[in-house]
Amino acid sequence: MMNWEGVSEFVAVVETQSFTAAAQRLGISVAQVSRQVSQLEQRLAARLLYRTTRKVSVTEAGQLYYQHCRPLLDGLREAEQAVSQAQDRPSGHLRVTAPVYYGERVVAPLLHRYLQEQPAVTAELNLDNRKVDLVAEGFDLGIRLGPMDASSLMVRQLGSRTHHVCASPAYLAQFGAPHTLAELKHHQCLTGTVSTWRFREADGHTREVHVGGRLRCNSGAALVDAALVGIGMVQLPDYYVDAHLASGRLCSLLGAYTLVDGIWANYPRNRFVPLKVQGFIDLLETTL
Structure with missing residues (x-):
């Protein structure tokens, strides 16, 4: 039986290249991330990461392990989404990012309305004018403005x-x-x-x-x-x-x-779009 302890933490460190950023993504302490990754390395009897005071880099063994673990975590997430999709109403934690001013003026009030309508949903809104990597930083949804570049993400126009x-x-x-x-x-x-x-x-x-x-x-x-x-x-x-x-x-x-x-919704390409994401996109599209 596979022991999942440390896998999510390890993948988060690889994708963010930081124990601190990984802890922020997962909502746990840096010490907990470090401890879980160290225990994972002990179980595997292999060094997965090189750690210095300035940076984290992945070993050859770590890169190989990451390539196998990422699809497993994606599959687990899709399984959870499939179960969520079968529920009658949206639930779970929704992470959204949007440009600062537009987020303050437009997205935030609509997110507050969505939370009032959907009591089983919790949310985090990150306002940032840079182009956030939704997958690497663990966001469910990004609101983007203007011309759209080619992307591997799902794209849906909300308005103009x-x-x-x-x-x-x-x-x-x-x-x-x-x-x-x-x-x-x-x-x-x-x-x-x-x-x-x-x-x-x-x-x-x-x-x-x-x-x-x-x-x-x-x-x-x-x-x-x-x-x-x-x-x-x-x-x-x-x-x-x-x-x-x-x-x-x-x-x-x-x-x-x-x-x-255009005004666009971007979200990771999954076979199952969680109701918590689909419901908020629908509200944005209807309103905008």
């Missing part, structure tokens, strides 16, 4: 977002409004992490335009504030600016070139 170029009435009174993309070079364009804005041409193709201005900031909320006080123009998705457009504090520009792209 509209990118508005906006400026305050005070800015427009002083500098005027651009009517073509070429005119943007004469304006104060407030940028985020990149110095290009994306637009939709009349033929449907996407065009990138290099822009620049007096302020660059990696916070969309801060760029909105700068636009509101007249420092320059911004291009941001609707969930940043809709309220200000409705109140008249910002004006939408270059409507003929407005870009619309």
Whole structure:
């Protein structure tokens, strides 16, 4: 009979390359992870990992063992999901990741609603603007925005977002409004992490335009504030600016070139999608 003790801990260490990160993924202490892996090595009479104060690396024996253990854990997870799928309602722990601002404004309120509707579900929401590796970091679901790259994950479109170029009435009174993309070079364009804005041409193709201005900031909320006080123009998705457009504090520009792209659910490719995941995706799609 196979002894499963230490297997999950070992696989988590290999995939995160850290005892600390493995402990965080599994929700246990670092000491417990280390102890379980050490006992596993003793049972196998083989060193699986090289440990130093700075890094963890996998031995040849460890790589071989990992290649056999990963499918076993996947199979066990699918067995659990199959049983869960047979239940009448979603249950279990749901781990979700999403971009920071969109997660705060949109995903978190819907997750709170889902928890109210499904008392057998517990959840963890991780807000991070980097592209999180769902499988390696143990997430059930990732919410992603914009163009989608080729992926081995399952992808489902939840909705769309509209990118508005906006400026305050005070800015427009002083500098005027651009009517073509070429005119943007004469304006104060407030940028985020990149110095290009994306637009939709009349033929449907996407065009990138290099822009620049007096302020660059990696916070969309801060760029909105700068636009509101007249420092320059911004291009941001609707969930940043809709309220200000409705109140008249910002004006939408270059409507003929407005870009619309997607809001997506990404989740690991399994034969059984757990009800806890499927139920939350359904809520997101219905609402968005």
